[in-house]
Amino acid sequence: MIELKDILYKVAINVVVGNTTVNINKVEFDSRKVKQEDVFVAIRGSVSDGHKFIEKAIDLGAKAIVCEKIPLNRIEEVTYIEVEDSNTALAIMASNYYGSPSVNLKLVGVTGTNGKTTIATLLYQLFKKAGFKVGLLSTVNILVDTKEYKATHTTPDSLMINYYLKEMNEAGVEYCFMEVSSHGIHQKRTEGLTFAGGIFTNLSHDHLDYHNTFKEYRDVKKMFFDGLLSSAFALVNKDDKNGAFMLQNTKAKQYSYALKSYADYRGQILENSLEGLLLKLNDNEVWAKLIGSFNAYNLLAIFGTAELLGLETLEILQLLSDLRSVSGRFQYLISEEKITAIVDYAHTPDALKNVLETINDIRTNNENLITVIGCGGDRDKMKRPVMGNIAARLSNKVIFTSDNPRTEDPAQIIEDIEKGIEPQDYKKTLSITDRKQAIKTACQLAERDDIILIGGKGHETYQEINGNRIDFNDFEIVKQELKKLNK
Known part of the structure; x- marks a missing residue:
């Protein structure tokens, strides 16, 4: 049990009706989970x-x-607290309830359109290989050192974040x-x-079903850097024009990485193969x-972060050479018939173009490049024709199919994608x-040395219909399907 006033520490409060010295069992924002002596947000x-x-x-x-x-009909035995913003209040209360667990960790946040999962997961891998106990909160999974939990959102709710951080402390x-x-x-899930x-990785067309405009999407990303403390570092991709924008109001120490521009962490590709x-x-070669x-x-972002967190350059380079790709991120296999199949999460125009x-x-x-791609239902429709254009322009053959259609008609989604195809x-x-069937057809169309790209779902182990x-x-x-061809 913890006193309500301790849970409310640093919360912006407008009005209090009742007693804040009462003991509270736990914090809940889902009314269905509320039990005796809880506080409901x-x-x-x-x-x-x-x-x-x-x-x-x-x-x-x-x-x-x-x-x-505060409701007009109040119960005398219940304490009511009116706040400016319930989401912010919940995040701060969650941190207080679990004993401010992030303070006891070196917590690094990765944001941007593409690359978040890869960077966060490979940093986890690298620091584990360096002999540390490490935590990971990612789209694919949540890891408390070696203990694994299933991830349900890219960023869990603030109660779950602080719960896992507390587990990491322990x-x-x-x-x-x-x-x-x-x-x-x-x-406001990361407040507190x-x-x-x-x-910061990069910024491209995504989530405009939620944010309405690209400017709004960009400005929300910037809020994360605005909130960093002066003791923290902010490492941004200088080759993305939005990198400098992210740093405009941050109190954090500023660093950059780039392949094309002068930066603190400068990279050059000497060889690129399968x-x-x-x-x-910088001045070091690494395979x-x-x-x-x-x-x-x-890899540049990982290298820079590891240095900023205090690892020695030579050790970082040795560890980088041992890192392996993340599930569903340019994950590939080569069949007995020498057909290469690549599975990638590319679900935005920029990510698809990059792959x-x-x-x-x-x-x-x-050889032929055969691409299998779709777009998610109930999501940003503006990117569909753009992705259709990119897939058709940069592939020898394309099969448009379902992704996670959710509540939409898959045929209509495909029709939207096809609008972007040049004659x-x-x-x-x-x-x-x-x-x-689309994946099976791609395999049947493929001949020796051909490459099949299956984009959009990556690590996901389900289809939502x-x-x-x-x-x-x-x-x-x-x-x-490729095994069947060998029989």
């Missing part, structure tokens, strides 16, 4: 408003209510690497956390098992609504 969400469930929370035993508007974790999404920043550093990358990082120029940027250009840079052009590219394209999640793994399916 009413959040105004995009789907429902928690203020409508205040009475229900009290009926279930809530001893205190935190809300943006496990003796020293470093934690965390993906920080624009949704998470906008919904103490970051040792922040990394076996890996030979890079020059990495990762592939493509986008991974050169990721296709990387493959085209590596290949000899004596000269139409003959390259096929449309197959069933994703498994009309509210149902069906088991679906791109990598496993293409592996099975």
Whole structure:
């Protein structure tokens, strides 16, 4: 049990009705989970408003209510606290409830459109190999040193974040690497956390179903850097024009990385093949098992972060050469028939372009590049024709198919994608609504030395159709289909 006033430390409060010296069991923002002597935080969400469930929370035993508007009908035994913003209040309360666990860690946040998962996961790998106890909060999984939990969001809610950070404290974790999404920043899930550093990867067309405009999306990302303390570092991709913008108001120490510009951490690609990358990082050469120029940027960010966190340069270089690709991020296999299949999470125009250009840079052009791609339903529709254009322009053959259609008609999504195809590219394209059949067809079309790219879902092990999640793994399916060809 903890006193309510201690949970409310540093929360911006407008009005208090009742007693804040009462003992509280736990903090909840989902009224269905409320139990005796809990404090319920009413959040105004995009789907429902928690203020409508205040009475229900009290009926279930809530001893205190935190809300943006105190209800007219109040219960005498219940304490009501009116705050400016419930999301911010929840995040600060979560940190207080779990004993400010981020203070006891070197917590580094990674934000940007592409590369978040790869950078956070490979930093976890690198620091583990360096002998430290490490934590990871990513899209793919949550790791408390070696203990794994399933991830449900890019940035979990603030209660879950602080719960896992507390677990890390108890496990003796020293470093934690965390993906920080624009949704998470906008919904104040990272408020109240103490970051040792922040990394900016890049910014391109994504999440405009949520943020409405690119400017709004960019400004939300910047809020993360605005909130860093002077004791922290901010490391940004200088080759992205938004990198300098992220640093404008930050109190953190400023650093940059780049392949094309002068930067604190400067990279040069010496060799780029399906076996890996030979890079020059500042004045040091290093061989990495990762592939493509986008991974050169990721490795630069990892190299810079590791140095800023105090690791020796020579040790970092040795560890970089041993890093392996993240599940669903340029994950590839080569069949007995010498057909290369690549699975990548590329679900934005920029990510798809990067992956296709990387493959085209590596290949000899004596083989065909066959791309299987779709777009998610109930999400940003503006990017669909753009992705259709990129896929058709940079591939020899394209099969448009379903991604996670959710509640939308898959055929309509494909129709939207096809609007971006240039007339000269139409003959390259096929449309197959069933994703498994699309992957099977790509395998049947492929000949020796051809390359198949399956984009959009990457690490996901399901397909979301009309509210149902069906088991679906791109990598496993293409592996099975290519095996069938060998029989």
